[in-house]
Amino acid sequence: MIGMDEKLSFFKDGLRLDGRLPDELRPIKVEVGVLARADGSCYMEMGDNKVIAAVYGPREVHPRHLQEVTRAIVRYRYNMASFSVEERKRPGPDRRSYEVSKVSREALEPVILTSYFPRSVVDIFVEVLQADAGTRTAGINAASVALADAGIPMKSLISSCAAGKVGGEIVLDPMKLEDNFGEADVPIAMTPAGEITLLQMDGRLSKEELKRALELAKAGCQQIYEIQRKVLVDRYSHMNEMESCDEAVAEEEI
Amino acid sequence: MDRMDRNVVVPGDLLSDDPKRAGEGTYVKDGSVRSLLYGMASSYKDKVRVIPLAGKYVPTPGDTVIGTVQDIVFSNWIININSPYEGLLHISELPRKIEMNEMSKYLRIGGSVMIRVKDVDSTMKVELTMNDRRLGTLTRGRVAEINPTRVPRLIGKGGSMINMLKKELNCNIFVGQNGRIWVDGNDDDMDLALKTVLIIEKEAHTTGLTDRILEFLRVEKEARS
Numbered sequence: 001m002i003g004m005d006e007k008l009s010f011f012k013d014g015l016r017l018d019g020r021l022p023d024e025l026r027p028i029k030v031e032v033g034v035l036a037r038a039d040g041s042c043y044m045e046m047g048d049n050k051v052i053a054a055v056y057g058p059r060e061v062h063p064r065h066l067q068e069v070t071r072a073i074v075r076y077r078y079n080m081a082s083f084s085v086e087e088r089k090r091p092g093p094d095r096r097s098y099e100v101s102k103v104s105r106e107a108l109e110p111v112i113l114t115s116y117f118p119r120s121v122v123d124i125f126v127e128v129l130q131a132d133a134g135t136r137t138a139g140i141n142a143a144s145v146a147l148a149d150a151g152i153p154m155k156s157l158i159s160s161c162a163a164g165k166v167g168g169e170i171v172l173d174p175m176k177l178e179d180n181f182g183e184a185d186v187p188i189a190m191t192p193a194g195e196i197t198l199l200q201m202d203g204r205l206s207k208e209e210l211k212r213a214l215e216l217a218k219a220g221c222q223q224i225y226e227i228q229r230k231v232l233v234d235r236y237s238h239m240n241e242m243e244s245c246d247e248a249v250a251e252e253e254i
Numbered sequence: 255m256d257r258m259d260r261n262v263v264v265p266g267d268l269l270s271d272d273p274k275r276a277g278e279g280t281y282v283k284d285g286s287v288r289s290l291l292y293g294m295a296s297s298y299k300d301k302v303r304v305i306p307l308a309g310k311y312v313p314t315p316g317d318t319v320i321g322t323v324q325d326i327v328f329s330n331w332i333i334n335i336n337s338p339y340e341g342l343l344h345i346s347e348l349p350r351k352i353e354m355n356e357m358s359k360y361l362r363i364g365g366s367v368m369i370r371v372k373d374v375d376s377t378m379k380v381e382l383t384m385n386d387r388r389l390g391t392l393t394r395g396r397v398a399e400i401n402p403t404r405v406p407r408l409i410g411k412g413g414s415m416i417n418m419l420k421k422e423l424n425c426n427i428f429v430g431q432n433g434r435i436w437v438d439g440n441d442d443d444m445d446l447a448l449k450t451v452l453i454i455e456k457e458a459h460t461t462g463l464t465d466r467i468l469e470f471l472r473v474e475k476e477a478r479s
Contacts, residue, residue: 039308039310040308057310057338058310058338059310059338060338060339060340069377070377111265111266113290116312117312117338117378118376118377118378119339119377119378120338120339120378148264148265148292149292149308150308150309151291151292151293151306151307151308151309151310151403152309153265153279153290153291154265154266154290154291155265155266155281155283155288155290156265156266156288157264157265157266191266192266193266228264229264229267232262232264232292233262233263233264235262236262236294236307236459237262
């Protein structure tokens with residue numbers, strides 16, 4: 001990492017170091033159903049972040065004592081590959097990944113209808129293949145699409161992105177340089193209706209700045225939602241009509 | 255933004271502004287009907303409902319399913335029914351009386367059974383029964399597995415698809431509601447039957463499938479003879 005010169009600016013002619021406008025997301029690429037063995041899966045790129053999400057379940061809970069009699073439990077494991085960052089990341093869970101797993105689970109759990117599947121578990125695994133600031137938001141976005149792909153009943157999808165403050169200005173979706181040398185980072189997750197399920201803040205912001213950051217992040221989430229929705233719909237776009245097989249019952253003799 | 259009728263919907267999509275129209279796979283929020291699932295929205299009678307494109311089998315009383323014996327415990331067989339929940343078959347649910355020490359003689363671990371869901375309670379304890387002439391252990395044929403959400407398509411409207419398959423393939427075919435399919439016939443016919451079933455699973459959401467499958471079978475059979 002090259003040391004940041006004090007005089008070096010985050011902006012040049014009103015554009016950011018990677019050529020984006022302050023309220024512009026990084027390019028997003030999504031693919032659904034990439035893993036054959038998972039019940040639902042999604043690969044997502046948000047700028048230079050590359051994550052893959054796999055959903056299993058509802059399935060039997062192991063170990064048994066974790067099971068809840070009236071509802072399904074949700075488990076979320078966020079893991080960074082050792083090659084995902086510049087310096088090799090020591091493999092295995094650490095304080096940071098425990099935290100990210102917990103907040104991500106709590107970002108998704110409110111929309112999952114856990115009461116439909118008592119005594120079962122929905123397992124979500126998110127693997128970060130390449131990190132460039134904003135992996136938790138990318139993970140939540142991918143996990144949300146993978147949950148839909150697995151056929152899990154949900155009230156809505158969840159979209160997530162961050163806003164930050166760099167060089168005194170509020171920007172959407174900070175990339176690594178901006179995150180490392182910026183003043184604040186505010187990741188959020190929300191439903192398309194605007195209900196926030198994740199809100200974190202790292203750094204210092206004034207009340208007005210936080211308001212502006214939320215505004216930006218919410219607008220970013222709406223854009224991401226449209227992408228998530230489109231990728232799911234397009235997967236079956238060649239279908240216009242499924243012949244209705246209502247009330248088909250198996251009636252056979254042996 | 256009415257995303258209705260034979261359209262792909264994702265969870266949260268608006269289906270109707272009339273809460274009375276809420277059908278299967280939907281929920282009502284602030285007076286509007288929204289989708290709970292990733293699936294196909296369709297009108298059914300005066301309701302809107304969403305047919306899922308993916309998901310696990312959830313046992314419902316009355317379903318006929320194909321299971322495999324996982325374990326034998328005190329007077330019960332534990333049956334895997336391709337679902338998050340295992341089924342219990344009590345010895346009293348067999349068509350004839352069996353002694354407890356003879357359980358594994360009648361039905362071993364690993365054996366396949368055609369079975370009916372008798373009861374499911376609120377904690378998802380699944381009770382099974384074999385007390386019907388059409389149910390029993392499977393001793394011949396093969397079992398294949400497809401996604402349970404594709405089962406209605408494999409059966410077809412009023413059984414059109416499955417009856418066509420049975421006629422064209424000269425096989426006895428049974429489709430369990432849990433996505434397991436049993437076929438019985440001569441080896442070549444069974445090979446073709448299983449191949450066809452997998453095609454139907456993959457293309458379940460396309461139109462004119464029955465005709466295309468019929469054509470596929472004709473070509474395959476010609477190539478064989």
